[in-house]
Amino acid sequence: MSEQGLEAIELAVGYGRKQVASNVNLRVQTGQVVCLLGPNGSGKSTLLRTLLGLQPPLGGQVKVQGKPLEQWRARALARQLAYVPQAQDSAFAFTVEQWVLLGCASELAWYSQPRAADRQWAGVCLERLGIGQLAQKRIDQISGGERQLCVIARALAQRSQFLIMDEPASSLDFANQLRVLDQVSHLRQEGLGVLLCTHQPEHAARVADWVILYRDGGILAQGQPCDMLSQARLRQLYQLPAHAFELPDWYARGG
Numbered sequence: 001m002s003e004q005g006l007e008a009i010e011l012a013v014g015y016g017r018k019q020v021a022s023n024v025n026l027r028v029q030t031g032q033v034v035c036l037l038g039p040n041g042s043g044k045s046t047l048l049r050t051l052l053g054l055q056p057p058l059g060g061q062v063k064v065q066g067k068p069l070e071q072w073r074a075r076a077l078a079r080q081l082a083y084v085p086q087a088q089d090s091a092f093a094f095t096v097e098q099w100v101l102l103g104c105a106s107e108l109a110w111y112s113q114p115r116a117a118d119r120q121w122a123g124v125c126l127e128r129l130g131i132g133q134l135a136q137k138r139i140d141q142i143s144g145g146e147r148q149l150c151v152i153a154r155a156l157a158q159r160s161q162f163l164i165m166d167e168p169a170s171s172l173d174f175a176n177q178l179r180v181l182d183q184v185s186h187l188r189q190e191g192l193g194v195l196l197c198t199h200q201p202e203h204a205a206r207v208a209d210w211v212i213l214y215r216d217g218g219i220l221a222q223g224q225p226c227d228m229l230s231q232a233r234l235r236q237l238y239q240l241p242a243h244a245f246e247l248p249d250w251y252a253r254g255g
């Protein structure tokens, strides 16, 4: 198998003496969408933050394009990995455009202003998320869902090779959820690798090339979406009773 990609090798993650997960082996390749599913508190965000180098591993290793994470310089790493966290507030009264332009920071020299091309690119990223009209609004004066779309736009603005997304659609309405999933599919076509953590199996069914089921301190199983998103697997993952997937007849018929 190719050494390229974002890779966890026998990774253990956690906080100080508290180990949250261990023996984690996974790989995200360019042009691939990998979805991570697991119950609340199973350690998905902890794993993502460790893959990004935002917290140290308790064991094992993370490699980016075959090179250990700790050997990357910050600026070069920013061109490899972008992060869409679960929720993010801004301490400053940036406009949405200024905030999205922060995603271009790794491309700029120290203390330099964004160029016209950066502004144009930030505008493209906002349009891709359907929020071009928010560009001159203050980031602290828009809704939570709108801010979540801005977080995604800022990550796109970074032009990285891999995008690590932690429940990017959790606070979005139905149309915006679909818009974000469409963007994920586009990013794959453009050759990016995406690691997407989601609580919604139907989102994984829509975009995933590979699915990782995560619980009880590590990876329960990983494989093709058709195998991992079966009712039996999801019952096992979330410890659901057999009737959990029953829907009213009218809904099952398509309404």
Ligand SMILES: Nc1ncnc2c1ncn2[C@@H]1O[C@H](COP(=O)(O)OP(=O)(O)OP(=O)(O)O)[C@@H](O)[C@H]1O
Pocket: 015, 018, 020, 038, 039, 040, 041, 042, 043, 044, 045, 046, 047
């Ligand atoms: N800063 C921290 N210090 C110590 N323990 C933490 C910290 N952050 C999270 N934890 C614990 O680590 C475990 C995993 O948390 P994490 O946020 O990674 O789970 P998650 O799967 O992303 O959850 P959710 O689906 O609810 O977002 C939980 O037991 C949580 O209480």
